[in-house]
Amino acid sequence: MTWYYPKGWTDQEAGVEQVVIHYACTPPEQVPDWSWEHESRVLEDRGGFPRTRLKVLRMPREVWDMENGWSTPEYRFHYWFEVFQNGHRWTTDLFSEDIVYRDLEYVDHHGWTTNVCIYWSVGDWSAPVYSPMEDPRFPGDSDYLATKYYAYQDKERFHHDKYWMLQHMERPHRWQSRMYGPRGATLVQQFHVGHMWPPEEKDEFWLGPDGRAPANGSHWVHTL
Amino acid sequence: MSEECFALRRTWVDPAPGIDMVQIHVVCTPLGAEPDWEEADTRVLTPSDAAPGLRTAVIEAPRRLDGRTDYSLHHFFFVVQGAQSRTSPVFTEEIVAREISYEEPTGDWTHVGIAWGVSPGLPDLAAPNYTVAALDGLGFGDPAAGAPAEPAPIHEFVRAQPLPHVFRGLVWGPRGFDVRYVVHLVRSGSPRPEDDTEVWDDNGGPGWTLTL
Numbered sequence: 001m002t003w004y005y006p007k008g009w010t011d012q013e014a015g016v017e018q019v020v021i022h023y024a025c026t027p028p029e030q031v032p033d034w035s036w037e038h039e040s041r042v043l044e045d046r047g048g049f050p051r052t053r054l055k056v057l058r059m060p061r062e063v064w065d066m067e068n069g070w071s072t073p074e075y076r077f078h079y080w081f082e083v084f085q086n087g088h089r090w091t092t093d094l095f096s097e098d099i100v101y102r103d104l105e106y107v108d109h110h111g112w113t114t115n116v117c118i119y120w121s122v123g124d125w126s127a128p129v130y131s132p133m134e135d136p137r138f139p140g141d142s143d144y145l146a147t148k149y150y151a152y153q154d155k156e157r158f159h160h161d162k163y164w165m166l167q168h169m170e171r172p173h174r175w176q177s178r179m180y181g182p183r184g185a186t187l188v189q190q191f192h193v194g195h196m197w198p199p200e201e202k203d204e205f206w207l208g209p210d211g212r213a214p215a216n217g218s219h220w221v222h223t224l
Numbered sequence: 225m226s227e228e229c230f231a232l233r234r235t236w237v238d239p240a241p242g243i244d245m246v247q248i249h250v251v252c253t254p255l256g257a258e259p260d261w262e263e264a265d266t267r268v269l270t271p272s273d274a275a276p277g278l279r280t281a282v283i284e285a286p287r288r289l290d291g292r293t294d295y296s297l298h299h300f301f302f303v304v305q306g307a308q309s310r311t312s313p314v315f316t317e318e319i320v321a322r323e324i325s326y327e328e329p330t331g332d333w334t335h336v337g338i339a340w341g342v343s344p345g346l347p348d349l350a351a352p353n354y355t356v357a358a359l360d361g362l363g364f365g366d367p368a369a370g371a372p373a374e375p376a377p378i379h380e381f382v383r384a385q386p387l388p389h390v391f392r393g394l395v396w397g398p399r400g401f402d403v404r405y406v407v408h409l410v411r412s413g414s415p416r417p418e419d420d421t422e423v424w425d426d427n428g429g430p431g432w433t434l435t436l
Contacts, residue, residue, distance in 0.1 A: 002265060017424060018339065018408075020354065020371045040371035041231065042339070042352040044282070058265065058284050082371065084408075087421045089375075128268040130247065150249055150302050150311065151261030192245075192304075204307045206244075215244050215304075 004127040011051040015086040023079035027065035097182040106175040115194035133175035163197035229284040231351035238277035247302040259298040293321035317398040329388040337408035342397035357393030379413035406431040
């Protein structure tokens with residue numbers, strides 16, 4: 001699964017016709033070859049005064065480090081904006097950010113939880129991400145991995161079988177997953193917790209620092 | 225990581241109040257192939273001011289899949305309402321590309337771009353895209369390319385081509401959807417830099433529309 005990073009632009013003058021973000025990701029300490037590893041996206045015109053523009057970028061969870069022969073979950077994000085304005089184009093400076101991750105753990109002492117995701121977003125709730133959590137002891141080849149849940153046709157069977165597999169695991173259950181973002185940025189975060197078996201006890205809710213909360217309600221704030 | 229993509233807005237309308245969250249799961253395959261949902265992208269649709277109950281998300285779809293411009297895009301929605309969640313049926317659409325050609329009789333423009341978007345029903349919601357059109361006769365253009373890092377230095381090559389100049393670029397979307405586009409005319413690399421300029425040809429305002 002990927003994650004999403006909103007990049008915005010505010011017109012400083014009239015006459016801006018289009019803004020494009022050019023970007024590339026590299027391993028730490030490396031610089032991109034813009035002629036090869038380069039992506040570009042047009043920012044969406046959101047109107048207003050001053051006019052704002054936005055593009056939610058789909059970001060990788062890791063970047064291949066060709067020099068060292070491994071993938072790295074922390075990497076460098078390079079970008080600049082190209083602005084078409086009053087019949088000419090101009091470009092901003094080149095910016096670079098360190099993309100880093102934060103691992104979260106949800107500890108369930110009673111084995112009550114059958115499904116849990118980190119629900120999080122960079123900055124505000126404009127581009128939320130679900131990161132399914134798993135106890136690392138759960139079998140990696142199981143059909144009941146959290147990442148397989150959404151497409152699993154027989155949800156009741158999934159709920160039943162996962163519940164019983166979890167019941168056989170020693171407690172506490174330590175559900176884990178990962179969030180990403182640029183170093184220094186804030187992430188907003190809740191958990192989405194499910195108790196899906198037995199059917200008569202089915203319960204599903206968002207959890208924030210104040211307990212159960214609406215989605216995007218009470219939430220934690222992390223600084224990366 | 226370089227992958228040429230286009231932006232496509234997907235929509236959902238709440239059938240009743242009380243829905244807490246809607247996700248879309250998306251995966252692309254060659255035509256006729258079954259989706260592998262473990263490869264899917266997932267987006268949370270966020271509420272839109274454009275209509276009551278409307279939620280949208282912009283997904284990214286490849287401009288080519290296994291070298292082909294046409295392929296299948298599969299998606300389903302996962303909906304949470306209170307302590308209940310449910311999954312929609314899987315929808316499969318055929319993504320098709322169409323060529324747009326632009327005949328330029330003067331030879332004044334070195335680059336032609338197509339700014340385009342697929343309407344998801346409401347034209348204002350079309351997610352913006354850009355294709356650099358390739359000039360007939362120049363062998364190094366790719367009619368599927370997105371915006372380059374900077375305009376290619378091809379002024380002399382373009383001037384050497386016989387008139388009229390015909391530029392061709394591709395647009396994409398689900399079959400049957402409308403694509404609205406305008407044309408971006410650029411002159412760069414002129415012997416006198418002050419002659420470099422660009423204009424947008426929008427057909428007097430509305431642009432042009434084609435049905436995929």
